[in-house]
Amino acid sequence: MKRINTSPISGTQELLPAAQATFNKLKNTLSEVYHSHGFLNIETPTIERCEILLAKAGGDTEKQIYKVVKTAESVEEASQALRFDHTVPLARYVVEHEQDLSFPFKVSQIGESFRGERAQKGRFRDFYQCDIDVIGRGQLPIYYDADVISTLLAAFSEFKLGTPVLARINNRKILTGLLEELNISDKSEDIFGIIDHAEKVAPEVTRDALMEIGLGEKTVAKLRAFINLHGDREFVVKNLRGLSIKNETFNAGVDELDLVMEMLEFDELKKQIEADMKIVRGLDYYTGTVFEFILPEYRQIGSVCGGGRYENLTGYFTEQKFPGVGGSIGLTRLFYVLNENNLVKSQEEKTIDYALIPVTDNEIEFAIRMAKDFRNKGESVTVVASDKKLGDKLKYAANIAKRGIVLGEEEIKNGSYEIREFN
C-alpha cells in the first residue's frame, strides 16, 4: 500500500512512543541533575556560520560537516552548516555574550548535533549530546574539574542502570612531562594517539606501533609499564611519585590528579573513580584533567562519557583567555547500547494513567468532566471516544493506559465505577 520509502534516513534514531518515553526520561534526568549541580542551561541555534564551525579546520570535522543550502544556491556559496558538537558554538556564545555572563560560567547544553558519519550500527548522524562545561575568564580553579566529573557521575547514578559506572581519570600533563623527561616530546602527538588507541588492540600492536615511530626498546618498555598503571588515588600517586621524575609538568599533573580525585573522595565517590594512565583522550585540545566513564561489567560498550580540561576554549575567536573544563554524554548512542545490553527496560510501563471509556456518546459529557477532575489531581488521562464495540474500546484502552474505567448509564446513575488494572 505504500507509495514511497517511509523509513527514516539511516544513522538517525526514530523510536516508538514507549521507547521514546524511556529516552525522554534519561534526557530529563540529565537536565535535572545538571541543574541541581548549579549548571545554567543554554541552547545555541542548530545552524551556525561555516566560518565559526570551521575556524579550526582540518581533521574529520570538515569531512563530516553538513552544510545547509536553500534550493537555489550552490554548495560553494553555502555559508551555513549544522553544529557537529556543542563546544564550538559554546565558544562563540561565550565570546558573544561575555558581558552578560558571570564567570566561572557553569553551563549545560542538551541538544542534537549532526555528523556525516559512515552508516554503521550504533553510529548516528543526528544525535543528542548532553554537555556540561565550566568556563573561567583568565583562570579557572581546579575544583571545577572535580565538579564536572561529580555531576556526570551523579547523572549516571540517577539513570539507575543497575550496573556500576567507573570514572577513569588522568591528567595529560603527566604523560607530557614523562615524554619531556624521556626526551621524546617531538613524538608526543604519535604517542598520545597510540596510547589513546591501546585498549582497542592487542598489547603487541601497541608495542609495534611505538617501535615503528622510532622509540628504543627500553623506552617502549617504560611507556608500556607506565600506561598499565591504574588504581585508586593513593596507589597511583605513590607509584608516580616513586618514579622520582623531576620534570615540572609531570609533577604538576600528578598534583592535579591527586587533588581532583581527593575532592571526588570528599564527595563520597571513591568507589566510582580510578586513576588510569591509559586515558589520554585523542584530542590535542585537552591540556590537563581528562576522563572517560565506562560500565565495568560491560567493558565492550566502551566509553559512555568523556571530557577534560582545556586551557583555551575560544582561541579561534578572540585573544582573551577562557579556560574551561567539560564533559559530554552522547545520549543517543548511550541509549542504543543500553538497550542492546538490556540495561534499560524500555518502559513496559505505559505512561498514561487512566483511559475513561464512555459506553455511548451519552456518557461523553460525564467522561470529559471526570477527566478534568483526574487531571487536576495530577493524573494523565485520555477519553476513548469511538463508535466501536465496548470490547474493542477496552482493548485499545489496555494498549495505551495503565488503568481503565468504563462509564455506562449505570455507573453514572449510581455515581460508582470500577477501576480496571491493565497489565
Place this chain on the structure above:
Amino acid sequence: MKRINTSPISGTQELLPAAQATFNKLKNTLSEVYHSHGFLNIETPTIERCEILLAKAGGDTEKQIYKVVKTAESVEEASQALRFDHTVPLARYVVEHEQDLSFPFKVSQIGESFRGERAQKGRFRDFYQCDIDVIGRGQLPIYYDADVISTLLAAFSEFKLGTPVLARINNRKILTGLLEELNISDKSEDIFGIIDHAEKVAPEVTRDALMEIGLGEKTVAKLRAFINLHGDREFVVKNLRGLSIKNETFNAGVDELDLVMEMLEFDELKKQIEADMKIVRGLDYYTGTVFEFILPEYRQIGSVCGGGRYENLTGYFTEQKFPGVGGSIGLTRLFYVLNENNLVKSQEEKTIDYALIPVTDNEIEFAIRMAKDFRNKGESVTVVASDKKLGDKLKYAANIAKRGIVLGEEEIKNGSYEIREFN
C-alpha cells in the same frame, strides 16, 4: 578583541541563561500538559529525505526548504533536507510504524523546524514547534477535535500569562456549503484566501478583492455579512440555522461546530471559546474544524496557536486513509511576542537555590559535603571555588544564586552558618 563575527545567524533564537530558563519552563509546561491529556510523545529525525518533504510539492515549501549536503556533494545531488514542520514527518511516521501503533494515535511532537524565511523581526528560520495530533485509522470521532482544542487551551492556562486566551473556532464545511448554495464553488480557493486575509486589511479591501474575482454585489454583501458572524455557540448556531440553507455540507459543518463547542463547554471552557466565521485557515489541507487562538487583550499579536481537522494525513505516502486533527504552538515566535508585550517576566528569579562559598581551600571539603546534603533535599547548589577575595566571591554568588552561605573556619568549628538572601 574579537577576531570573527560571533553573533548567531539571523532568524535564530539565542538566549541568555535567565531567558532560556523561562523558555524552557514554557516548553516543559507544554510537555506536561500534552502528557496529562494522554498524548504520547515522539521525535522524528531532524533530517528527512527530500522525496518525503516534497511529496506535496509547490507553495512556499520548496522555496523555503533547507537542504543538507556533505561538503563534497553538489546541491543537485542533495537528497536530504531539514524538516520544515512536524506534520509531514508525522505522516511518514504513521505509515512506517502503523503496525506498532494503537489508533486513535494521540501524539505530541516538540522540536525544532527550519525554514528559509526572509530575515525579518519576529520571523524565525530555526524555531520550536509544539504539536499535538490525533490520528485515526479509517475514521476518527469528532470528539477528538474538542480534545485537541481543550488540551491546547489547558496549555495556555498553565502558561499563566495573566491575560485571557480565546479559541476562535469554525468548520470549513460551513463556508464550503455556503459557496455551493450560492453556486460559486468554482471560486472557492480565491474566496477562502480572501477571507483568511480579511482581518489583516481594511473591510473595503476585502470587498474589492471579492468583487475583483467576479462576484456580484449581492453575493459579496452576503459573504461579508456571513464572515462577520461570531459569538458564542448558541448565538452563532442559531444564526446559521436561521439562514435556512438546505446544502448538506453546510448543515454537516454547523452540526460539527455545534458538537465540538458543546463538548468544550462540558470541559468548562465556555468563556474561552467563540465561533467565528472569519477563521478559515489558509491551507487547503483542512477539511472540517479549524481554529486559531488569540490573546484578546493583545490582538495585534495575531494568532498564537492554530490547527484543525484533515481528512487524509498520509495521502502522498499510502492509499490507506488516516484522518486526523491537530494543532500547533510556534513556541519560539510565541516567546518572542510574549516578551515584546511583557507577558512573561523573563525569570528575574534565579534558578540556582544556594551558592556555598568556602573562604579558603581548607573549607572546600566541608562545602562539597554540604552541597551533597542540600542536593539530596532537592536543592540546586553550586560551590564557589576561587582564589579571589570574599567580596568578589559574594558578588558572583549573588549574580547566580538565590541564597549564599559563607563557610569559614568559624562556621565549620561551630557547625552553624548564616543564610544570606540575595535579591
